[in-house]
Amino acid sequence: MPAPRRARTRLTCGLAATAVAAVLALAPLAEVTGTLREALAWVAGLAMVLAAAAALRLGSLLGPALVVLLAEYTVVLVGRGDRIDAAAPLFGAGLLLYAELASWAREARPGVSDERPVLVTRAIVVAASALAALGLGVLVLLAATLPAGGGLARLAIGVVATTLTLVLVVVVARPMSTRAPRG
Amino acid sequence: MTRRPSAKIAAYVGVAALALLAGLTLGRPELVAVAAPLAVLVVAGLATARDPELDAEVAVDRERALVGDQVTVTLSLRAGTRVERLEVLLVVPPGMEGPAGGPGGGPGGSSVAPRTTGTPRTWAAAVTLAAGEERALDIGLSCRRWGAYWLGDVHLRAHDRFRLFTWERHLDRHAPLKVFPVPEALRALVRPAETLVSTGSHVAPQRGDGIEFADLRSFMPGDRPRSINWRATARRGGLMVNQRHPERATDVVLFLDSFLDVRGPAGSTLDRAVGAAASLAAAYLRQRDRVGLVSFGGFVQWLQPGGGQTALYRLLDTLMETQVFATAAWKGIRHLPPRTLPAKALIVALTPLVDERGVAALFDLLARGYDLAVVDISPLARTGAAGGEWGGLAERLWALERETLRHRYQRLGAAVVEWPDALHLQQVLLEVEACRRRAGLAPG
Numbered sequence: 137m138p139a140p141r142r143a144r145t146r147l148t149c150g151l152a153a154t155a156v157a158a159v160l161a162l163a164p165l166a167e168v169t170g171t172l173r174e175a176l177a178w179v180a181g182l183a184m185v186l187a188a189a190a191a192l193r194l195g196s197l198l199g200p201a202l203v204v205l206l207a208e209y210t211v212v213l214v215g216r217g218d219r220i221d222a223a224a225p226l227f228g229a230g231l232l233l234y235a236e237l238a239s240w241a242r243e244a245r246p247g248v249s250d251e252r253p254v255l256v257t258r259a260i261v262v263a264a265s266a267l268a269a270l271g272l273g274v275l276v277l278l279a280a281t282l283p284a285g286g287g288l289a290r291l292a293i294g295v296v297a298t299t300l301t302l303v304l305v306v307v308v309a310r311p312m313s314t315r316a317p318r319g
Numbered sequence: 320m321t322r323r324p325s326a327k328i329a330a331y332v333g334v335a336a337l338a339l340l341a342g343l344t345l346g347r348p349e350l351v352a353v354a355a356p357l358a359v360l361v362v363a364g365l366a367t368a369r370d371p372e373l374d375a376e377v378a379v380d381r382e383r384a385l386v387g388d389q390v391t392v393t394l395s396l397r398a399g400t401r402v403e404r405l406e407v408l409l410v411v412p413p414g415m416e417g418p419a420g421g422p423g424g425g426p427g428g429s430s431v432a433p434r435t436t437g438t439p440r441t442w443a444a445a446v447t448l449a450a451g452e453e454r455a456l457d458i459g460l461s462c463r464r465w466g467a468y469w470l471g472d473v474h475l476r477a478h479d480r481f482r483l484f485t486w487e488r489h490l491d492r493h494a495p496l497k498v499f500p501v502p503e504a505l506r507a508l509v510r511p512a513e514t515l516v517s518t519g520s521h522v523a524p525q526r527g528d529g530i531e532f533a534d535l536r537s538f539m540p541g542d543r544p545r546s547i548n549w550r551a552t553a554r555r556g557g558l559m560v561n562q563r564h565p566e567r568a569t570d571v572v573l574f575l576d577s578f579l580d581v582r583g584p585a586g587s588t589l590d591r592a593v594g595a596a597a598s599l600a601a602a603y604l605r606q607r608d609r610v611g612l613v614s615f616g617g618f619v620q621w622l623q624p625g626g627g628q629t630a631l632y633r634l635l636d637t638l639m640e641t642q643v644f645a646t647a648a649w650k651g652i653r654h655l656p657p658r659t660l661p662a663k664a665l666i667v668a669l670t671p672l673v674d675e676r677g678v679a680a681l682f683d684l685l686a687r688g689y690d691l692a693v694v695d696i697s698p699l700a701r702t703g704a705a706g707g708e709w710g711g712l713a714e715r716l717w718a719l720e721r722e723t724l725r726h727r728y729q730r731l732g733a734a735v736v737e738w739p740d741a742l743h744l745q746q747v748l749l750e751v752e753a754c755r756r757r758a759g760l761a762p763g
Contacts, residue, residue, distance in 0.1 A: 199330035224349030232356045250445040269356030280348030298339040
C-alpha cells in the first residue's frame with residue numbers, strides 16, 4: 137500500500153536533509169589528518185545525529201545542529217592556514233539547504249495533506265534559496281579577495297556586517313507575536 | 320490573526336551571528352560567506368512578511384439528516400493577499416466521521432485526507448491562495464450517531480513564503496446539524512388499556528360506532544336499521560343489533576431514563592433508547608395518537624402529548640438534545656408538570672434499570688396508577704465478559720438482581736420485558752403486548 141502523500145513529504149524531506157547534513161559533516165574530514173581528524177570525526181558524528189534528529193523528530197534541535205556543523209567547518213578552516221577555501225559558498229548553500237529541508241519535514245504535519253501547488257512552490261523557493269546562497273557566497277568570497285581597500289577596509293566592513301547582524305539578533309529577540317481578536 | 324515567529328528565525332540569526340563573529344575574529348572570509356545567506360534570508364523574510372487578509376465561511380448543505388447520511392460541509396475561503404500555504408483544519412465532532420478520500424470540490428483537485436487521531440477527530444488540508452482568490456472546499460462527513468451538532472469549528476494557519484512566520488486564527492461559525500436516528504418500521508405497537516374520546520386506531524373496550532364486533536343486544540328505538548343482525552334476528556325471533564368497539568386515539572408518553580448510559584462494543588443503552596423512542600413516536604403519531612416525552616435524568620426535559628407532524632419534529636428535536644448529565648441530586652416525578660403525564664396515558668419506559676432514581680420513578684408511576692410498559696434495555700452485554708470466578712459470580716448476581724426487579728414491577732401490574740441486543744424493537748413490543756395480555760392489561 138503506498139504511503140500517504142503527507143507521510144511521503146515528511147519522510148523524503150527528512151531523509152534528504154539528513155543526507156545533506158551527512159555530506160556537510162563528512163566532507164571537511166578529508167581536509168585534515170591525524171589526531172585532529174579523529175577528534176573531528178566525533179564532532180561530525182554528533183552533528184549528523186543532531187541533524188537527523190532535527191529533521192526527523194525534534195525540530196528544536198535545528199539550531200544546535202547548525203552550530204555543531206559550523207564549528208566543525210571552522211576548525212577545519214583554521215587548520216588550513218591562510219589558504220582560502222573556495223568550497224565555502226557550497227558549504228553555506230548546503231547549510232541553508234539542510235535547514236530548509238529540515239524545516240519542511242517538520243512543517244509537513246501528520247494529518248495535513250498539501251495540495252500539489254503548495255509542494256511545487258515550496259520546492260521552488262527552497263531550490264532558489266540554495267542557489268541564491270551559493271551566488272551570495274561566491275560574491276562574498278570574491279569581494280574578500282579584491283585588493284582594493286586593504287585589510288583595514290575589509291575589517292571595517294566585517295565589523296559593520298557583524299554589528300548589523302547583532303542588531304538583527306536584537307530585532308528578532310523582541311516579541312514578534314501579535315494577537316488579533318477572534319473572528 | 321495571531322502571528323508567531325518560527326523557531327527557524329532564531330536558529331538562522333544565531334548561527335549567522337556566530338559565523339560572522341568567528342569570521343571577524345579569525346579573519347576568515349569563508350565564514351562570512353557561510354553566514355551571509357542565512358542573514359539575508361531572514362532579512363528578506365522580515366521585509367516581505369505581511370499579515371494575510373483572509374476570510375472564511377462555513378456552510379452545511381442541510382440542517383437535518385438521518386444516521387448513515389452524508390452531509391457536505393463547505394469551507395469558503397477568500398484571500399485578499401497571496402497566502403503561500405494555508406492549513407485548514409475542521410474539527411469533526413464525535414459522532415460524525417470525516418471523508419475517506421479527498422474533497423469533492425475546489426479547483427486543482429487537491430487530495431486531502433482526514434486526521435483520525437483522538438476524539439474529536441479533525442480534517443485538515445493545506446492549500447495555496449492567490450491574491451483575490453476564492454476557494455470552496457467541500458468536505459463530506461458521515462453521520463454515525465444521532466444528536467445535535469454544531470459544525471464550523473475551523474482553525475486556519477497561514478505561512479509566509481520563507482516559513483519564518485505563521486498566522487493563526489480560530490473560527491467558530493456555528494452551522495447547526497441535527498442527525499435523527501433511522502426509525503424502525505413497526506407493525507404492531509403496545510396497545511393502551513384506556514383510550515381517549517377522539518377517533519384513532521386503537522380498539523376501545525367501550526361499545527359504540529366502529530368496525531370491530533363486540534356483542535349482540537335487542538333492538539331498541541333509535542338504533543339504525545343497518546346495525547340489525549338479520550341472522551341472529553332469524554334465530555332469536557326478535558330484532559337483534561350488533562354492538563361494536565369504537566376506534567379511539569390515546570395518549571402515549573415515552574419515558575426515557577437518561578440518568579446513566581452504559582456503553583460497550585455493542586453500542587450504548589442511551590443510543591438504543593433514543594432510537595426506540597424515535598421509532599415509537601413516529602409509529603404512534605401515524606396512528607393519530609398523541610405522543611409526549613419525558614427525558615428523565617440529570618437534566619429533565621419533557622413535552623406534553625401532542626399529535627401530528629409538528630409534534631413529531633418537536634419530539635425528535637428534544638430527543639436529539641438528550642444526554643447524560645451527571646448529578647447526584649435525587650429527582651422524582653413530582654418535579655414534572657402534571658399535564659406531562661395525563662391520567663389515562665400509556666407510559667412506555669425505555670430504561671437500562673441501572674440508576675436507582677430511574678427505578679424509583681417507575682415505582683412511583685405504578686403507585687399512581689399509570690398504565691406502564693417497561694422496556695429494559697439490557698446493559699449486561701455492554702459491560703463485557705467479567706474476568707475470573709468472582710467476576711462471573713458478580714455478573715450472575717447482577718443478572719439475578721435485575722430479574723428480581725423486573726418481577727417486582729410485574730407484581731405491581733407493569734409489563735416488563737428485557738431487550739437484549741439480538742432482538743429487534745418489534746419483537747420486544749410483541750413480547751410486551753403478550754405480557755400485558757397475560758396480566759389482563761390489554762384487550763385480546
